[in-house]
Amino acid sequence: MHPLISTEDLVAALASASPPVVVDVRWRLGGPPGRQDYEVGHVPGAFHLDLDADLSAAPGAGGRHPLPGPGDLQRALRSAGVREGHPVVAYDGGDGSVAARLWWLLRWAGHEEVAVLDGGFAAWVADGRPVTAEQTRPEPGDVVVRPGAMPVLDAGDAAALARDGVLLDARAAQRYRGETEPVDPRAGHVPGALSAPSAEHVDASGRWLGADALAERFRAIGVRPDAAVGAYCGSGVTASSVVLALEVAGLTSARQPAGLYAGSWSHWCVDPEREVATGPHP
Numbered sequence: 001m002h003p004l005i006s007t008e009d010l011v012a013a014l015a016s017a018s019p020p021v022v023v024d025v026r027w028r029l030g031g032p033p034g035r036q037d038y039e040v041g042h043v044p045g046a047f048h049l050d051l052d053a054d055l056s057a058a059p060g061a062g063g064r065h066p067l068p069g070p071g072d073l074q075r076a077l078r079s080a081g082v083r084e085g086h087p088v089v090a091y092d093g094g095d096g097s098v099a100a101r102l103w104w105l106l107r108w109a110g111h112e113e114v115a116v117l118d119g120g121f122a123a124w125v126a127d128g129r130p131v132t133a134e135q136t137r138p139e140p141g142d143v144v145v146r147p148g149a150m151p152v153l154d155a156g157d158a159a160a161l162a163r164d165g166v167l168l169d170a171r172a173a174q175r176y177r178g179e180t181e182p183v184d185p186r187a188g189h190v191p192g193a194l195s196a197p198s199a200e201h202v203d204a205s206g207r208w209l210g211a212d213a214l215a216e217r218f219r220a221i222g223v224r225p226d227a228a229v230g231a232y233c234g235s236g237v238t239a240s241s242v243v244l245a246l247e248v249a250g251l252t253s254a255r256q257p258a259g260l261y262a263g264s265w266s267h268w269c270v271d272p273e274r275e276v277a278t279g280p281h282p
Helices: 007-014 034-040 070-079 099-108 120-126 155-164 173-177 211-221 239-248 264-268
Strands: 021-024 088-091 114-117 166-169 229-232 259-261
Touching (some): 007 120, 099 114, 099 239, 114 120, 155 166, 155 229, 155 259, 155 264, 211 239, 229 264, 239 259, 259 264
Parallel strands (some): 088 114, 166 229
């Protein structure tokens, strides 16, 4: 399954004899809860999962959005109706940065049939697709979470990758440079990391750039075919979209995906022993 799906293709899939499970993961940093948007209107048949409650463990030593425990994730996915071997489509409000978290978690759990809706709910509405406020109560799924199918980096792995490979920072350039830090206690970036803002994966409408444009962008940043690559962001969420974008670009693959520093900056910066770089250079 290609990691991105258009609104046109999703409409066709929903009308098929075996429609995909659709999961709404709309979320905003600082609120209000995405559940409110879902209750106003959503893709017909979609079920809402919450980033904080369902797709992350409690914040703490592992960062602001640590990976959920396998059992907790399995319960959440089953509540959404996710079944073994059955396709899943995730969407958020627009640019895919949060939907990519569910895409990554399912892939990490060993479930390969998953895609992100290109352009998210904004594209769905802009294309004139049907919207409903009717609540979805799916039959419980039977998916089994088998973690480990996607590489997870810890702080030591991230430091080594920044030194010996390519570590991409998905945050806004101002945060990378250390000019501002609205969430975490220290500003800056992992020494050696390269700035690769996730907002630049998409065009002005929130739809993803094509494979060639993404590949050109990543090569210009410094991604090399002879170097291992990984990504981080503020708390490990939007970095998932970098992992997805690298695959769409053909620079990684489902069999050899990029690594994800799950704790990301919210984990790195709280340890005073870890060095912090500032400015525009790695």
